[in-house]
Amino acid sequence: MHWKARLVKYWAYLSMGLVTAIILFLFGYVFYQGADTISWEFLTQAPSGAVLGEEGGIWPAIVGSLFFTATAVVLGSIPAVATALYMVFYCKSRRLELLVRMVVQCISGIPSIVLGLFAYSFLVRDLGWGRCILSSGVALAIMILPFIEVRAEKAFHELPAQMVQSSYALGCSRWYTIRKIVLPACKGELVSGIILGGCYAMGATAPMIFTGAVAYAKVPTSLMQPAMALPMHLYLLLAQGVTSMDTAYATAFVMMGLILLSNLLATIYARRSQKKWRIH
Template sequence: MNVRARIRRARAYELIAKVVLGACAALSLGVALLFVGYIFSRGIGFVSLEFITQPPRKFMTEGGILPAVVGTFLLTLGTALLTIPVGVMAGIYLAEYAPRSRRTRVIRLAIANMAGVPSVVYGLFGLALFVTVFGWGRSVLAGAATLACLTLPVIITATEEALRQIPSDLRRASLALGATRLRTIGRVVLPAAAPGIVTGSILGLSRAAGETAPILLTAVAFFAPIATSPMSQTMALPYHLFIMATQATKDAPQMVWGTALVLVAGISILNMIIATWRSNQRRKMRW
């Protein structure tokens, strides 16, 4: 084949690749837009100030979803408090201190596997351990602890990955100045890795906020007043959605789109705040 023909062929492949890749990107975007657009158009009619700030009335056919909003907020907050400190510290250990041995690899693999366990299994585990053995009953605490088990591996992995992104030259520079390993991590490595750690943690938490199966058996009720203590049973948005869509009385299945919109909007806003913060941080961290 002569040179010219080969070039022509390469150009054709280039064009085909561009079209195929572009089509896949467009398809993904289309699905996302359809998803958000549909939820928005079905739900917007129900969302009002009253919907978010009032408890439900008349078997969920009137009023709002305040106890579920508060419940999801508390469950997520509890999960954050239980997982972030432990998860970040475990991630630091794995990235900065753990020896490069077989045992470390096994631990890392086990953590990765934990992240892949179906969430309903965590629910069952939470029911057995937190609700029954610990005697916490169905409560915000038991639900948050169950969600924490599911989120912990995500946070450990995110922390470890974020720390590995930091060039080892920075660590060496600090050590060569006579800083201890702990100071090197605290003053140089962690601040540089913070955007990655925070992003990973928030993604893990927003996943937890939307989970239904783990809280189904450990925390939620069809109807409950606003939770006032960690031991209260609570309503939560994902479960409220599930129960309204499957078992509620005649008008309720329409209102469920309002709940879906609130859940999606809440998580999106959280993610957008983090994305903005992160891109601000990123500008300071190029190497």
């Protein structure tokens, strides 16, 4: 083998090894630091202590995070998948396609704190929704929309064109084709894209700081209430300094555990569904 080719090969192997090692170390470090504090009480109790979070648990933050994530996923994935369907199956003008693509890219370029600012001034203040899960959910939904749209569009594009056209050729409408062929065939990738989008939303802090996440709240019962969220709680624990470092690590442990688990589920689901709909 030519020395340059060999160099590239080693470089690729080395990079892969290095990246894997860093990620494993990161996870290992957080899990190691947090593992001691994790207990049944920590997972199921509300935070307490003179400095909040020093004692007690994170139950309201876990539930709050799930509320924020679910709201963002519902509000974000519906327009995202619909946009992708429009781009692939309805849009006939190249220019319009380019324009929509540009808009989606622009959205993905908006810094998440700016989304937070927008949601705060427009939803919380102007529309009078107040600080609540819904206000944050909208900001998070805008944040994950491009993420899901790109994945959905890719999945639709990868369907064999002739299969879709065969349905049109039978005189079946686009909607029937989408319902009977496209969505079932892409279900795995769509669901996994949406779950990954949810993970992205679960870990984001900036869009919810001013719009719905608070330092302390009970387990939410409605979308119009503010709630605690894991990343926000982690941020506050860190800001409080040394006294709450242990609970901070444990909170990070739980958050990363949730995200890893969701990732895993998404991957397994996509694999299984692909097997069922093997398309060649």
